[in-house]
Amino acid sequence: MLSRTADSLFWLARYTERAGNVARGLAVASRMAAVSAGLGAEDDEWRSLLTASGGDASFYRKYEAPTAEAVVHWLVFDLDNSSGIVACIEAARRNARAVRTALTVDMWESLNDTWNQMRAMPPEAMEGEKLADFLGWVRERVTLFNGAAHDTMLRNEAWRFVHLGTMLERADNTARLLDVKHHLLTEEAEGAVDYVQWQAVLRSVSALRSYHWVYRDRLTPRRIAELMILRPELPRSLMACFAEVAETLEAIALDQGGRRGECHRLAGTLQAQLRYGRIEAIMEEGLHAFLTTMIERTAALGGEIDAFYIRH
Amino acid sequence: MRAEDGVRAAYAEIERWLRDTPREQLDAKRREAELLFRRIGITFAVYGEGGDPERLIPFDLIPRIITRSEWDRMAAGLRQRVRALNAFLADVYGGQEIIRAGRIPAALVLENEGYRAEMVGLKPPGGVYTHVSGIDMVRTGPDEFYVLEDNCRTPSGVSYMLENREAMLRLFPRLCARHRVAPVSRYPEELLETLKAVAPPKAAADPCVVLLTPGPYNSAYYEHCFLADEMGIEVVEGADLCVENDVVHMRTTAGPRRVDVIYRRIDDEFLDPKAFRPDSLVGVPGLMSAYRAGNVALANAPGAGIADDKAVYPYVPEMIRFYLGEEPLLANVPTYLCDREEDRRYVLSNLDKLVVKLAKGSGGYGMMIGPHATRDLREEFRARILARPGDYIAQPTLALSTCPTVVEQGIAPRHVDLRPFILSGKEIRIVPGGLTRVAIREGSLVVNSSQGGGTKDTWILEDEGPGAPAEGMQSQGQSQGQSQGQSQSQSQSFGSQSQSQSMGG
Numbered sequence: 001m002l003s004r005t006a007d008s009l010f011w012l013a014r015y016t017e018r019a020g021n022v023a024r025g026l027a028v029a030s031r032m033a034a035v036s037a038g039l040g041a042e043d044d045e046w047r048s049l050l051t052a053s054g055g056d057a058s059f060y061r062k063y064e065a066p067t068a069e070a071v072v073h074w075l076v077f078d079l080d081n082s083s084g085i086v087a088c089i090e091a092a093r094r095n096a097r098a099v100r101t102a103l104t105v106d107m108w109e110s111l112n113d114t115w116n117q118m119r120a121m122p123p124e125a126m127e128g129e130k131l132a133d134f135l136g137w138v139r140e141r142v143t144l145f146n147g148a149a150h151d152t153m154l155r156n157e158a159w160r161f162v163h164l165g166t167m168l169e170r171a172d173n174t175a176r177l178l179d180v181k182h183h184l185l186t187e188e189a190e191g192a193v194d195y196v197q198w199q200a201v202l203r204s205v206s207a208l209r210s211y212h213w214v215y216r217d218r219l220t221p222r223r224i225a226e227l228m229i230l231r232p233e234l235p236r237s238l239m240a241c242f243a244e245v246a247e248t249l250e251a252i253a254l255d256q257g258g259r260r261g262e263c264h265r266l267a268g269t270l271q272a273q274l275r276y277g278r279i280e281a282i283m284e285e286g287l288h289a290f291l292t293t294m295i296e297r298t299a300a301l302g303g304e305i306d307a308f309y310i311r312h
Numbered sequence: 313m314r315a316e317d318g319v320r321a322a323y324a325e326i327e328r329w330l331r332d333t334p335r336e337q338l339d340a341k342r343r344e345a346e347l348l349f350r351r352i353g354i355t356f357a358v359y360g361e362g363g364d365p366e367r368l369i370p371f372d373l374i375p376r377i378i379t380r381s382e383w384d385r386m387a388a389g390l391r392q393r394v395r396a397l398n399a400f401l402a403d404v405y406g407g408q409e410i411i412r413a414g415r416i417p418a419a420l421v422l423e424n425e426g427y428r429a430e431m432v433g434l435k436p437p438g439g440v441y442t443h444v445s446g447i448d449m450v451r452t453g454p455d456e457f458y459v460l461e462d463n464c465r466t467p468s469g470v471s472y473m474l475e476n477r478e479a480m481l482r483l484f485p486r487l488c489a490r491h492r493v494a495p496v497s498r499y500p501e502e503l504l505e506t507l508k509a510v511a512p513p514k515a516a517a518d519p520c521v522v523l524l525t526p527g528p529y530n531s532a533y534y535e536h537c538f539l540a541d542e543m544g545i546e547v548v549e550g551a552d553l554c555v556e557n558d559v560v561h562m563r564t565t566a567g568p569r570r571v572d573v574i575y576r577r578i579d580d581e582f583l584d585p586k587a588f589r590p591d592s593l594v595g596v597p598g599l600m601s602a603y604r605a606g607n608v609a610l611a612n613a614p615g616a617g618i619a620d621d622k623a624v625y626p627y628v629p630e631m632i633r634f635y636l637g638e639e640p641l642l643a644n645v646p647t648y649l650c651d652r653e654e655d656r657r658y659v660l661s662n663l664d665k666l667v668v669k670l671a672k673g674s675g676g677y678g679m680m681i682g683p684h685a686t687r688d689l690r691e692e693f694r695a696r697i698l699a700r701p702g703d704y705i706a707q708p709t710l711a712l713s714t715c716p717t718v719v720e721q722g723i724a725p726r727h728v729d730l731r732p733f734i735l736s737g738k739e740i741r742i743v744p745g746g747l748t749r750v751a752i753r754e755g756s757l758v759v760n761s762s763q764g765g766g767t768k769d770t771w772i773l774e775d776e777g778p779g780a781p782a783e784g785m786q787s788q789g790q791s792q793g794q795s796q797g798q799s800q801s802q803s804q805s806f807g808s809q810s811q812s813q814s815m816g817g
Contacts, residue, residue, distance in 0.1 A: 001564055001565045001566075002546055002548060002552055002562060002563065002564055002565075003552065003563040003564055003565055004548075004549065004551065004552050004563070006565045097528055098527075098528050100537065101537055101540075101541050101547075157565060161565075252565070256565075256566045259566065259567070309565040310563075310565075311563075312563065312567065312568075
């Protein structure tokens with residue numbers, strides 16, 4: 001396959017996944033802000049969401065403080081933020097248009113309809129009282145796209161690059177969301193605020209219910225970290241995502257007669273580390289240090305995939 | 313019995329169909345066609361007018377019919393013309409015998425913008441320069457065809473020939489079945505075979521062919537993807553290709569892959585920033601060097617544009633005589649080169665009768681249709697011609713044939729032209745059909761899509777058409793094959809012939 005095609009497929013999936021993740025993050029932050037307003041920690045939510053989205057530096061160049069309005073504007077509308085929802089949908093559709101023939105009709109139509117519907121929306125339909133509806137719509141559209149890809153794509157290289165993009169983006173998102181709350185997960189404090197925070201962390205990866213199904217017990221920071229990092233059953237855990245990444249890279253290599261590079265080694269290492277890792281060791285080492293390393297290595301893996309398959 | 317009875321008879325069935333089909337049904341079908349085209353995404357970019365740049369080209373439901381015997385005569389003329397154009401290209405980049413023989417002015421060729429000195433002495437694989445040619449034809453009477461213009465660079469529009477047929481088969485299966493329409497669907501296969509046939513001798517047994525596009529923002533991008541898809545080849549952009557040791561590779565996820573033939577839909581000047589415009593972002597640095605080394609074939613060859621220059625056009629009949637020793641089978645429209653003093657005098661004193669065009673213009677831009685022009689516009693063109701005579705040519709207005717067309721008020725005759733596509737590889741092949749463009753505005757002679765023109769399906773009928781050769785299309789008035797004499801009374805509707813290249817070619 002043409003490298004450019006692979007690149008566009010990879011990024012259209014990443015941007016789509018990112019739009020969904022930002023929407024999920026915003027929904028949880030809005031909820032938390034409402035809950036913790038009475039507890040006097042309202043702005044913390046917006047600040048940590050901003051940090052998790054990875055764009056604080058450029059945010060502070062344009063906005064003074066992470067108020068609700070500013071962060072929502074930045075994460076929904078602002079085209080200077082390449083991780084904003086509108087910008088992500090634009091970028092996904094742009095990439096899709098460039099490789100239309102590599103997409104199935106269902107995938108193209110789901111992306112194109114999303115884009116068309118978004119363009120037809122007045123700004124007031126995407127903020128204020130309507131924000132929650134809008135975020136729900138975004139998540140729905142992303143789910144539809146993922147379903148279209150999953151259900152209609154031939155399992156060839158095109159599918160694999162789409163899947164790589166989705167999984168790498170998802171891993172990155174989970175690591176970041178967890179990292180901005182790491183301080184709440186290490187101190188074994190048990191105030192009301194913390195408990196609500198723990199719930200919020202789980203909600204941001206749609207895993208609150210899953211937690212109860214897996215552990216059938218009250219929330220503890222250690223188990224939350226374990227679920228989101230090590231448990232293969234949770235589709236947004238680092239373990240689940242990196243297993244998919246490594247498997248997908250391996251499938252591409254097998255298709256190409258065993259051609260492998262640094263990206264394969266790195267993905268394999270990450271997968272092994274998670275597969276054989278133990279939460280006690282991670283907590284002991286320090287959750288923050290561990291997650292920082294994971295975020296860095298996820299970025300490095302993206303770079304290696306690019307170097308090996310795209311820009312050789 | 314008049315000679316056009318054959319054509320009229322061919323329309324008899326269509327006429328019956330139109331009589332039996334209520335207007336509402338036609339309108340419904342028209343909407344269906346529009347939906348079909350929009351969903352597939354067949355759009356054409358129209359720039360500089362504001363509004364949505366991605367527009368549909370209006371598709372007219374009534375097919376344009378050409379009988380097999382007419383087509384065969386035209387096709388013979390097209391083959392002859394393309395052979396001569398190719399011989400001319402080989403000559404002007406080789407021994408330049410036609411210039412030495414004094415049959416065409418040296419300056420007209422050698423100082424022409426379309427002439428690429430880089431091509432001198434370079435032998436393209438198979439000796440082919442113009443692999444895909446689009447020759448724009450107009451019909452002015454029974455069996456009377458004129459060549460309006462040659463397109464030897466990157467003629468486009470063939471996707472409409474294919475998609476219009478698909479639309480007709482889907483919308484009107486029974487009407488199609490009642491006619492023996494020559495199929496066009498094998499064009500992509502023929503194109504691929506033509507391209508493979510000109511692979512360099514060094515290429516592998518199954519050469520790697522790619523289509524080079526300027527990218528998604530090019531007006532013909534849809535066509536690029538469509539053709540590549542139909543041929544099963546990659547659509548590449550400049551950045552997907554790289555040249556190493558004079559060999560062209562494309563970047564694939566499995567590493568570099570050697571490319572043997574490039575069907576390029578990028579203009580000469582943008583092909584290679586090292587050889588031509590250094591500011592080109594869509595080209596491939598080093599491509600010309602690889603081409604010169606004989607490691608890759610380019611279709612069409614750079615520099616092929618010299619053969620379709622509007623000022624070179626008047627010399628094509630001479631080329632046919634010079635290279636082939638034959639008399640031209642297809643007529644040229646008489647053309648006055650304003651650079652020639654005698655011609656210029658004639659043009660300036662007959663501005664109200666002539667069509668004046670930029671020798672380098674395309675898409676129907678920068679032209680003046682004398683009989684329709686205001687006094688001021690004529691004076692403006694007079695000044696322009698005097699200032700830069702070499703930039704202008706003029707031609708008499710032709711009595712273009714018309715074809716019944718669905719318009720707001722009902723069904724009415726509208727002017728049409730035809731662009732058949734001629735493929736030259738090891739041999740010359742022509743798929744029986746072409747792109748019929750129609751001037752939707754009443755009286756308009758400009759069929760360019762950039763000027764509001766539309767398209768029709770073109771039917772080459774294998775037999776002379778069903779039904780009796782009755783009065784034919786009386787209701788459509790002067791719909792078919794009007795002689796020039798008759799047309800004068802219709803001066804309103806005859807201004808000039810269409811201009812071509814509207815499809816970006």
